[in-house]
Amino acid sequence: MLKLQNKIALITGGTSGIGKATAIDFIEQGATVIITGRNQISVDATVKMLGENAHGIVADSANIEELKQLAIKVKALTGKVDVLYVNAGYGRFLMIEEVDEPHFDEIFNVIVKGTLFTVQSILPLMSEGGSIILNTSSATEQGLHGASVYSAAKSAVQSFVKTFAAELSTRKIRLNAVSPGPIESDFFINTGMNQEEIDNFTSVLLPKVPMARFGKSSEVAKAVTFLASDDSSYMHGTEIFVDGGQVQF
Secondary structure: OOOOOOOEEEEOOOOOHHHHHHHHHHHHOOOEEEEEEOOHHHHHHHHHHHOOOEEEEEOOOOOHHHHHHHHHHHHHHHOOOOEEEEOOOOOOOOOHHHOOHHHHHHHHHHHHHHHHHHHHHHHHHOOOOOEEEEEOOHHHHOOOOOOHHHHHHHHHHHHHHHHHHHHHHHHOOEEEEEEEOOEEOOHHHHOOOOHHHHHHHHHHHHHHOOOOOOEEHHHHHHHHHHHHOHHHOOOOOOEEEEOOOOOOO
16 A cells, blocks of 8 residues: 555645655655745646646745745645645855854744744644654754854754644644755755855765765655654654764764
């Protein structure tokens, strides 16, 4: 039997990288998937690629009003959500001396505010037995140059895992997190780094990964599918690291 047969899943930030890979895996496991993205063209192209079991909604996860509208649109489209994967987000990296208020607000708005208000907005559409998965990051477990704001934002989401899970226990909605390490995706597109900076970042990061390679988006997607399915029925308030052993050694 397929792991997500007849489930309705919402994936924020589903037009690329881990979100897109997860949408593919969810559909292969029997789910109907709704993806969000900030650009109509990319949303439409991704839905076309995913096929008839996919729907797309344009929504900016950093905008509370758009998140409220997202819930209205999802309710009109499917009436409910069984699985919510809060994936939207990206990192920009600046050294302490370079950080300014716009940088801080940009990262915290999409990662912290976006996560909180996405869950708040969609929660009324979720019934008993639902599963919510948040994105944390292996960056919370180590000191990475230039990652002070990004790591702090992901640490806030890490805290949400515990507090949200405690609140949702009485509603029998499970909440867990996946924590990706270095992943081969289009992550660097949003960092503002040039190619030389990306190469330098990679050269510093890769030796810290015991498996000596970057992971694939599809490898993270498999972990998300596990947390979304009944295979993880006794997991609640936990965090799965998909990082090639990066934070363990």
